Amino acid sequence: MIISDYHIHSDFSGDSVEKLEKIINRAKELELKEIAITDHMDLDIIDGKNGLNFILDLDTYIPKLQELKERHKKQLEIKIGMEFGIQKHLGKKAKEIIEKYPFDFIISSVHSVDRLLLDQNTFWEDKSRDEAHEKYFFEILKSIESYNNFCVQGHLDFITRYGALDKKGFIDYIKYSDIIDEIFKKLIVKNKGIEINTSGIRYMENRFYPSDKLIKRYFELGGEIITIGSDSHKASDIGKDFKRAYDFLQSIGVRYISSFDSMEASFKKIK
Ligand SMILES: [Zn+2]
Ligand SMILES: [Zn+2]
Numbered sequence: 701m702i703i704s705d706y707h708i709h710s711d712f713s714g715d716s717v718e719k720l721e722k723i724i725n726r727a728k729e730l731e732l733k734e735i736a737i738t739d740h741m742d743l744d745i746i747d748g749k750n751g752l753n754f755i756l757d758l759d760t761y762i763p764k765l766q767e768l769k770e771r772h773k774k775q776l777e778i779k780i781g782m783e784f785g786i787q788k789h790l791g792k793k794a795k796e797i798i799e800k801y802p803f804d805f806i807i808s809s810v811h812s813v814d815r816l817l818l819d820q821n822t823f824w825e826d827k828s829r830d831e832a833h834e835k836y837f838f839e840i841l842k843s844i845e846s847y848n849n850f851c852v853q854g855h856l857d858f859i860t861r862y863g864a865l866d867k868k869g870f871i872d873y874i875k876y877s878d879i880i881d882e883i884f885k886k887l888i889v890k891n892k893g894i895e896i897n898t899s900g901i902r903y904m905e906n907r908f909y910p911s912d913k914l915i916k917r918y919f920e921l922g923g924e925i926i927t928i929g930s931d932s933h934k935a936s937d938i939g940k941d942f943k944r945a946y947d948f949l950q951s952i953g954v955r956y957i958s959s960f961d962s963m964e965a966s967f968k969k970i971k
Contacts, residue, residue: 741754830872861905901940928957
């Protein structure tokens with residue numbers, strides 16, 4: 701039984717054409733209790749993403765979600781969310797934007813470093829794999845220090861998805877264990893969570909983002925807040941591989957996942 705999906709993109713995101721109505725119908729079909737719509741907002745990127753627009757039109761987006769939230773509230777809780785593409789220099793800007801609107805839930809995701817998107821060659825061409833990974837984790841750490849207006853850190857180690865063939869698909873976790881621990885400790889002190897992003901399975905990496913051992917480490921260090929999200933850009937991916945995520949959490953002794961209202965966490969028991 702899937703409880704909720706906390707990472708869903710609609711056609712408000714530059715890289716999705718899925719209609720919100722179709723997303724809601726699919727969530728009802730799956731008998732989900734809650735969904736969070738988390739469309740992309742990525743500011744200050746050089747070149748953009750193949751010409752796609754990653755600036756979210758909040759003055760249209762928020763009223764639309766408010767209307768749908770009200771209309772469907774008896775059958776499905778719809779959370780007003782956003783996936784904010786954070787960079788370490790954007791904390792102040794992020795705070796201004798997020799505090800202006802009635803968000804339930806914000807995913808903080810590092811999609812770019814030094815204003816370069818991780819899926820573009822320009823970021824990778826002058827770096828070894830390790831240099832790129834080090835920069836990426838450092839950016840996450842510094843961005844967490846730069847603001848408080850988020851709920852969970854998105855797809856923590858998804859950088860394995862990118863880079864040329866000799867650079868993708870592997871992270872030297874031992875090498876980065878100190879900085880990853882620092883990231884978790886910072887999140888925990890700030891009362892922030894992580895997400896289990898199930899898209900890694902669809903991206904043929906056969907794992908969650910972050911990987912099992914990192915999820916386990918977050919809880920070992922005292923973390924308590926976790927959401928599960930499909931990162932779906934089409935309705936048919938909603939709730940995919942959640943059974944595997946619940947089974948994994950239970951296998952490490954985690955019994956609860958988080959829900960968010962007005963950016964405040966509460967807990968739901970995994971059945
Ligand atoms: Zn993302
Ligand atoms: Zn996403």
